[in-house]
Amino acid sequence: MKVILSGCNGKMGRVLVKLITQEKDIEIIAGIDINANKFKNPFPVYKNACECKEKADVIIDFSHHSALLEILKYSLDTKTPLVVATTGLSGEDLKNLTEASKQIPIFQTGNMSLGVNVLTDLAKKAATSLKDFDIEIIEKHHNEKVDAPSGTAYLIANSINEAFQNEKEFIYGRYGRSEKRKNKEIGIHAIRGGSIVGEHTVIFAGPDEIIEIKHTALSKDIFALGAIKAAKFLKSKQNGFYNMNDMLK
Numbered sequence: 001m002k003v004i005l006s007g008c009n010g011k012m013g014r015v016l017v018k019l020i021t022q023e024k025d026i027e028i029i030a031g032i033d034i035n036a037n038k039f040k041n042p043f044p045v046y047k048n049a050c051e052c053k054e055k056a057d058v059i060i061d062f063s064h065h066s067a068l069l070e071i072l073k074y075s076l077d078t079k080t081p082l083v084v085a086t087t088g089l090s091g092e093d094l095k096n097l098t099e100a101s102k103q104i105p106i107f108q109t110g111n112m113s114l115g116v117n118v119l120t121d122l123a124k125k126a127a128t129s130l131k132d133f134d135i136e137i138i139e140k141h142h143n144e145k146v147d148a149p150s151g152t153a154y155l156i157a158n159s160i161n162e163a164f165q166n167e168k169e170f171i172y173g174r175y176g177r178s179e180k181r182k183n184k185e186i187g188i189h190a191i192r193g194g195s196i197v198g199e200h201t202v203i204f205a206g207p208d209e210i211i212e213i214k215h216t217a218l219s220k221d222i223f224a225l226g227a228i229k230a231a232k233f234l235k236s237k238q239n240g241f242y243n244m245n246d247m248l249k
Ligand SMILES: NC(=O)C1=CN([C@@H]2O[C@H](COP(=O)(O)OP(=O)(O)OC[C@H]3O[C@@H](n4cnc5c(N)ncnc54)[C@H](OP(=O)(O)O)[C@@H]3O)[C@@H](O)[C@H]2O)C=CC1
Pocket: 006, 007, 008, 009, 010, 011, 012, 013, 032, 033, 034, 035, 047, 061, 062, 063, 064, 065, 066, 067, 084, 085, 086, 087, 088, 109, 110, 111, 112, 113, 147, 151, 223
């Protein structure tokens, strides 16, 4: 399987280059990165998707949300399936991806790990039984992460909100002196520091009892391996918008 890797010179990009080199049935034929010359790669690297001359079976994107439209245009023009792992996507970005998925297969998730997707299911299940509990999500990441809250925090919050017919309101951080917490809120809090790979905790706080569900990523390899699996899954799929639930079914 031939892959174009967008964000190939970033932190996740380097992990993917390392892991794909160890696999037999997959190769990177081109990269896209605004920092095209940062590393010596055994494949050509372009600054923009529009400069890319190669044609691959799948594109994997771990770059920056501002690069999405160009990558999507390249995918549509060349009819190449697209795996989007980049976070910080806007509502408009997600609309564009959904629309484009009528013409090409698209896979998008804020977290490529198995564990977080199990946590997301558990949290939704817990929410259906703990309707009156207060729900807060805390996410922790390294100090180089540009978007907050994390894509995973949104993934978890949206999944919990489905259990409430999307009636919950997301509150980001808390500050002030005169407002009590309302039950219709889901609090989302971002911590940034050091080299934390990724930690997500969902707290269900009720009268006199608390449940916490937590996932800790110990290495970026879990995200890269998930993305490779998603690329293999997507290669032979019909047009459509896929996520981890489709792959893990
Ligand atoms: N879904 C998942 O499971 C996971 C998702 N992620 C997400 O993947 C993305 C990348 O993460 P990470 O590797 O840590 O970030 P990095 O910043 O280390 O890497 C991103 C790379 O893309 C480059 N880049 C920035 N803007 C553009 C652009 N417009 N066009 C092309 N390349 C660009 C960056 O260059 P420069 O350094 O100059 O900005 C950098 O080389 C983030 O959105 C992150 O949240 C990360 C881990 C798991």
